[in-house]
Amino acid sequence: MPTSAPVLSLRALSKSFPGVKALQDVQLDLYAGTVTALIGENGAGKSTIVKVLTGIYQPEAGEIFLDGTAVKFPSSEAAAAAGVSAIHQETVLFDELTVAENIWLGHAPKTKWGLIDVAAQRRQAAALLKSIGAKIDPDILLRELGIAQRHLVAIARALSIDARVVIMDEPTAALSHKEIQELYDLVETLKSKGKAILFISHKFDEIFRIADHYTVFRDGQFVGAGLMSEATETQLVQMMVGRAVDQIFPARVRNIGDVVFTVAGYSHPTEFADIRFSLRKGEILGFYGLVGAGRSEVMQALFGITKPSAGAVNLDGKVRVIRTTADAIAAGIVYVPEDRGRQGAIKGLPIFQNASLPSLTKTSRGGFLRLAREFALTREYTQALDLRAASLDQDIGLLSGGNQQKVVIAKWLATKPRVIILDEPTKGIDIGSKAMVHEFMAKLAAKGLAVIMVSSEIPEVLGMSDRVIVMREGRIAAELVGDAMTPEALVRAAAGLGEAA
Amino acid sequence: MSAPQSQNRHLPDRLQTPMARMLRSWEALLVVVFILIFTANSFASPYFLNVWNLSDATFNFTEKAMIAFAMAMLIIAGEIDLSVASIIALASTAMGLVMSAGYGVPVIVLAGIATGLICGAINGALVAGMNLPSIVVTIGTMSLFRGVSFIILGDQAFTGYPKEFAFFGQGYVFWVISFELFLFAVTAVIFYILLHRTNFGRTIYVIGNNPVGALFSGVRVARVRFILFLLTGLMSGVAAVCLTSRLGSTRPSIATGMELEIITMVVLGGVNILGGSGSILGVVLAAFIMGMVTFGIGLLNVPGIVMSIFLGLLLIAVIAAPKLIWRK
Structure with missing residues (x-):
């Protein structure tokens, strides 16, 4: 592990907005060939620091040092020229441009006439994509790519400006399990190329897997920093929330009553087929599956956003026709x-x-x-x-x-309402709010509300649900209750694998 | 269970009192601009401070403002209607046809208003029903509606409206208060209540700020959009009655270019052209400002083309002012 001077450091940096001190005297160090995790609840100032580093916000006080020299990033161009590149939460790329154009936008290779050298642009884009192991055609439009592939394009773009500092702001938030593994490999590649990486994530397993250093912010202030190898999860959580979180999932008062909601044969021409399940009063029903398994589409059909081609719902013993969201809300x-x-x-x-x-x-x-x-x-x-x-x-x-x-x-x-559907209710929110949402869900169920929770986080599905339905490719792949609800069973059903040998 | 304890801190309803908010609003700026223009006018011309002259001046904006109220709601909802002036032409033509067929005043008025409603329904059905972009749809119907009146009238004009019909554009309700000014005030109050005091008005802001979110919150987005186009058509029909009555004739070129003056009025009134914010009070003030500028310059015998230069500069100045003043 390099112990040399940091490539980029921030000292005594402050930034405020009307009524909010987003950052107060914070510090941060990033080292070459090293991943530094920035940890904090939502509102801790993580996004603000990304915007300061990329020249979008100007700090009111404090200094940015690049290789020990004080610098300023008055614009995003200046930050990019200094070698700072960010891969955002919702990556900023352009749907209607090709992959190569997205990679080279703003600094494309030019011909001697000053026009964009399309051939060189494509060639160099292909080379960059290859260097990070991405199998993406540089000529296709970005809108044809999934989120994971967009991240690869964003990373190729970061490399194209010869970035020395790469900021990854929740890069795995929308990725499937397999794609996350690929991203980890990519981070290793970037490390070996000597990039200083700032990794922002809410997921602890991820931080422990990938980061070398950590820095913790709380309410816009610097709380601490150190080596991951010397940190424990409990310690980090305490630094983040400033209080001990002794259990992640609330104890449930299980008060499950009669069936209130039945869905039969719900189908859609392209998104899902033959969805049938029932839901009881006071029950939390988890929906697990890989991204793209059709869970959200089913829920949106139940809520009247999209129209199913077949199927019926029954609420409180009455058949309901849900054509619009207003119908759904009126039905509860x-x-x-x-x-x-x-x-x-x-x-x-x-x-x-x-x-x-x-x-x-x-x-x-x-x-x-x-x-x-x-x-x-x-x-x-x-x-x-x-x-x-x-x-x-x-x-x-x-x-x-x-x-x-x-x-x-x-x-x-x-x-x-009678039935509340929560689609990834804790995605991208901090640990404090997360616990709050979980506790609240438990309370709602205890009060007799029927809850459907769509989640891609296995601990959340298992920790909160009374019963789990696993979807795969638009169909129900498995329904698990009680002891059958294990992480392994969920993953196997979602991936379409048979029973464990 | 000791997950995050809720401290139950008390959240105030508002940080600023409505009064404090009002003083810093766009509308407050418009009041200042209005006072400045009014003062300048009264120094520039000795004929300005005369109640009858001032009353006459209101004809400069009353018809446009009636449409501007509906247009403001449409723009707040993130839509636009460029066909309003053409609706006036078609509605006026319809009135002329009915008048030529020998019908009396009530039927003439009804024909104008009904034509407005039908045109609004056509726009609404295309935009809300078929989910087409309103700017394209109404550019199309702008040509379509006026084209139909050109076909009907050619280079002819309908004249000879009955005497009683003149009341809508030339009559006075009380002393210097013309029927048009009275109607302007009544519609201002109705639209103020509709936009700022009803559930319907709230959904207009919701759709303008986030149409997808509105749909996901149970708002009947398409229905609201349709109603807004219907209202704009209705007000265009009403304006057509007033304008035709005031002019006493119908030509297919009637109200040409008025849609841009109406949109200018709406934007000057502080309505965000991208949707999501704005108020009826702002549009009322903008109507008065535009009316006073036009009238004041008219008293100085400045030609019409110079007048449009002034209105253009005023629009740019007022829109740019807050960006210059509150830059930091």
Whole structure:
């Protein structure tokens, strides 16, 4: 392990936004050929530091040193020229450009006439992709690629600017198990090329697997740093949350009643076929599967977003026809979507308007708004979730991911649903909010709500569910209860493997 | 179980009082601009501060503003209707046809309003029903609607509207308050309530900020969009009645280019052209500002083309002002 001077260091860096101190006197060191994990809850300042390092935000105080010399990144171009490249949470690439164009955008090889040398661009892109072991045709449009392959393109782009510092902001959030393994291999390749890597992730197994150093932030402040080999999970969690989290999954009061919700023969021309299951009062039913197994598509059909080609649902003994989301909500079926930014939160509108949206018919009178009722409703449902915000009329877009999720959950609970579908409810949110969501789910089930939880995280599925349905390629591959619910059984069913020998 | 304890901190409803928020709003800036223009006008021309002249000046904006209210809602919802001026032409033509067939005032008015509604329904069905982009659809119907009135009228005009019909564009309700000004005030109040005080108005903002999120929250997005186009068509029909009555005739070129003046009014009123924010009060103030600028410059005998230069500069100045003032 190199013990030389850091390639990049930040010292006494501060950045604030109206009403929020996003970073306060933080420090960070990145070394060549080394992976440094940046750990912290949502709102700890991880995204802000990425934006400072890539020249998007300007810090108010503090210094950035590159090879020991103080530098400034007044623009993203300056950061790129200094050799800092970021692979973002939602990677910023262009769907309508080819892979080669995406890799070379902004610094493409030129002919002597000053035009883009298309042939050289393609050749060099192919070489870069090959060097990271990606089998991607440089001529196809980016929109034809899956998320994992997009990451490879982003990494090739990072290499194309000859980056010395590569920032990976939750690179595995949307990847399948196999793709994550490939990403690990790639990180090893980058290390061997002497890149300094900043790795941001919420997943501890990942951090322990891949990182050499760690730095922990909490509420915009530096808490500690050190070598991964000398750290324990408990220690890191304590540094992150500033308190001990003694158990990850809440104890459940199991109070399972009669069947309330039955789905029979739900099919879709392309996405899923013959989905049938039933759900009991007070039950948490887990849906596990690989990314692309059709779980979200089934849930969205149950919520009236897409129309099934066949099938029926029965709620409380009555057959319901769900053609629109409004039908679903009226029937008492609600859906907390996976894509919180696009489908869940209405960014630009205040918290209370988000929370009251599906309940407007209840808070209003004769179609006229009653703001006091909306505030009261919002307060009632967000309080139990420990929402952290400045005020209830704050734009939901200004909240951290975990807090946005709390508002989205609150808005659905306020409709007093019978069945709540949570699609990856803790994806990309910090450990504190995660525990909060888990605890809350347990409480909801205990109160008699029927809960469906779609999750790709095995510990979460096993820790929270009473029963698990595994989907594969649009069909139900297995239904597991009790002792049959093991990590191995889930993985085998999801991958289409037979029983363990 | 000692997962994160909830401290139950108290979240205030609001950080700023509505008053404080109001003072820092776009509308406050528009009030300042209005006062400046009004003062400048009263110094520039001795004829400006005369109630009858001022009353006359309101005809500059009342018809446009009635459509601008509906257009503001449409733009807040992330849509646009470029066919409004052509709807006026078609509605006015329909009124002329009905009048030529010998029908009386109620049927003439009804024909104008019904034509507006039908045109709005066509736009709405294409945009909301078939999920087409409104800018393209309404560029198409803009040519279509006016084209139909050209076919019907050619280089002819409908004249000879009955005397009583003149009331809508030339009549006075009370003293200097014209029927148009009265109608403007009534529609302003109705649209204010509709946008800011009803569930329907709330869903307009929701759709404008995040149409996918709106759908995922149970908002009937297509229905709201359709209703908004219907309302815009309705208001275009109403404006057509007023304008035709004021001019006393129908030509196929009636209201040409008015859609851009209406959109200017909406944007000047602080409505985000990309959707998601804006208010009726802002549009009302913008209507008065545009009316006063046009009138003031008219009193100084400045030609019409110079007037449009002034309006263009005003729009750019007012839009750029906050970016210059609040840059940091």
